Amino acid sequence: MGKTLNTDLVYEVLSVVEEIPEGCVATYGQIARLTGRDRNARLVGKILSMSEYYGQYPCHRVVNHAGRTAPAFRTQRERLEEEGVEFKDNGCVDLKKYQWDC
Structure with missing residues (x-):
C-alpha cells in the first residue's frame, strides 16, 4: 500500500464504522x-x-481490544456515556456487554 492511504480503503473502513449502532x-x-x-x-x-x-463518522464508538478509549480523544468517553455505554471501574468499556455483535 505504500506510505499514503488509499482513499477507497479509508472509505471502506469508515463505512464499517458508520454501521456501529448507537450504544x-x-x-x-x-x-x-x-x-x-x-x-x-x-x-x-x-x-x-x-x-x-x-466527513462525520461515529469514531467515538471504536475502542481498543481491552475496551480503552483513545488517549487523545478527550470527549470519547463522554460521548459513549451519552449513548448509554457504561464503563468499568478500570475505565474500560465492558466489551462483553457493549461490543457490537455484527
Missing part, C-alpha cells in the same frame, strides 16, 4: 477483520485519527 462499540481489530485486513488494527486507528477530513 455499542467495536474494536480496531474488529473493524480490521470486517474489512478483510485481520492484522491491520493500527491502520484502522490511523484512518480514524484522520476521519474528520472525510
Whole structure:
C-alpha cells in the first residue's frame, strides 16, 4: 500500500464504522477483520485519527481490544456515556456487554 492511504480503503473502513449502532462499540481489530485486513488494527486507528477530513463518522464508538478509549480523544468517553455505554471501574468499556455483535 505504500506510505499514503488509499482513499477507497479509508472509505471502506469508515463505512464499517458508520454501521456501529448507537450504544455499542467495536474494536480496531474488529473493524480490521470486517474489512478483510485481520492484522491491520493500527491502520484502522490511523484512518480514524484522520476521519474528520472525510466527513462525520461515529469514531467515538471504536475502542481498543481491552475496551480503552483513545488517549487523545478527550470527549470519547463522554460521548459513549451519552449513548448509554457504561464503563468499568478500570475505565474500560465492558466489551462483553457493549461490543457490537455484527
